[in-house]
Amino acid sequence: MQTSWLTIEQYANLSTQVQGAFIAPLPAFQILSITGPDSHKYLQGQSTCDLNQLTADNFLRGAHCDAKGKMWSIFHLFSAADTLHIIAFRDELSASTVQWKKFGVFSKVSFDASEGRFAVFGLGGPDVDKLVSQLGFTLPATDGMLSRCDDATLLKLASDHYLLVMPHAQAQQLMQTELPFAASSLWLKAHILHGLAYLEQPLIGEVVPQMLNLQAVNAISFTKGCYVGQETVARLKYRGGNKRATYILQADTNELPVAGSDIELQLEDNWRRIGQVINAVNINNQLWLLALLPNDITPADTLRLKSEQSIMLQQLPLPYSLN
Template sequence: MQTSWLTAEQYAHLSTQVQGAFIAPLPAFQILSISGPDNLKYLQGQSTCDLTQLTADNFLRGAHCDAKGKMWSIFHVFSHADSLHVIAFRDELVASTAQWQKFGVFSKVSFDATEGRYAVFGLGGVGSEQLVTSLGFSLPATDGQLSRHDDATLLRLAADHYLLVMPQHKAQQVMQRPLPFAAPNLWLKAHILQGFAYLEQPLIGELVPQMLNLQAINGISFTKGCYVGQETVARLKYRGGNKRAAYILTADTDEVPVAGSDIELQLENNWRRVGQVINAVNINNQLWLIALLPNDITPADILRLKSEQSIVLQQLPLPYSLT
């Protein structure tokens, strides 16, 4: 892995064996800066979250949808000086940026991909509070809150689960410190276990927000004004119709299925395709994934990953309620 702030040698030395608190470079997550006098108004009409609720001390989780309510991206957004900074996985950020730029010509708004300016880290693990304070940050009080220090911003996604954004030259300095550095997979495993997902290329433009539980993790406002895709999103809430949700699964295997891989349900002596992989990570031959499945699935149902090995999957509880 080679970026302007993380060398191949540094990346090669990152480990999944870190115990306790860790900090993981996340070069696959990037920042889009949206500026201009209409930036807040423009993004308000392009996202499921309510930008009027954004303050200097919080961030918002949201989705960007097309006119049919299918998601281009799931993102986190916070204010930075006179700009809005959007954090997302690179595939979905590229997709959303292209759409935002296309329609942004009618507003006083500009977009800067910042690829060479900002770096993203993931923090987590038991005892992460001490790691946060050792980096100079005060602890965000609750999920959805942020802390700022020396032009860097720390976002608390959940307990012991953070995103850290900073200028790349400061990230290079951080990489020289004696810190518990970990491979991105360790943070991604924690992300999955929190019931959070992001969109990889095969699934961009395919799913509505409720399919990935955004209504349960403060990713949708049902009281804000109009936005692109709102009709579909609101109809699914008030009239029903969404029959799928995201669930956490695990298995003993060395495989790492790609996004979109089929998941099958056993029905007597037969198997039927019922879902697909959203994100997956494998650490020490233990597979962890978040998957799209029927929302009436139960832990008693027998599921498998469709592959040559026919890997049986175990369902784990979500850390939040879907009702």
């Protein structure tokens, strides 16, 4: 993978064998910068999170939906000076950017994809707080808070789980150091085990926020007022009707299924399609994935990944409550 801040050689040398704390370049995650006098108001009407809760010391997790409540993207949002910055996986960020630009012509708001300006890293692993301090950051007090150092911003997503955003020039310098750099799959595994999803192309425009547990990870405000898709999202909360949720599954296999791959449930001697893969990562023949399944699934149910190998899947506990 080639970017202006990460060379092919550097990317190829990244390893999954790093022990302890690590920092992983995430070239598949990108930044959209939004400016203009109407930027705050515009995003407030386009997202599930409440921008009135955004401060200089925190960030927001949210989603961008269409009029039917189906998601274009899941993102993390923070501010710097008069600019709003959105971090998301490239597929979903591209989808949301198209929609935001389409309707943004009616507001005083500008969009900059910033591919030439910012780099994204993921930090994690045991004793990652020491690595955070080594990089010059004050530790964010709690999940949802951020810390700044020069032109870089560190977001604490969960325990031992961070995103780091910095200008390309600073990222290039960072890649020349002797820090414990690791493959992105190590960070993505942690993201999955924290029950945090992102949208890859097959699921964009296909699922509502509650299907990916966004109500459980503080990504939906039910008090902020109107936004695109709010009617559907609010109805699912107050009237019920959502029958699906996201679960963590694990298997021993060398396969790496793509988003949208089928998951089947055993019913006596038969198998029935009941769900699909959201995100997956495979490290040393260990597969971890997030799956969209019926919300009455239990660890006692027998699940498999539909493939030539019929890979059996084990359900792992979520780190949060869905209730």
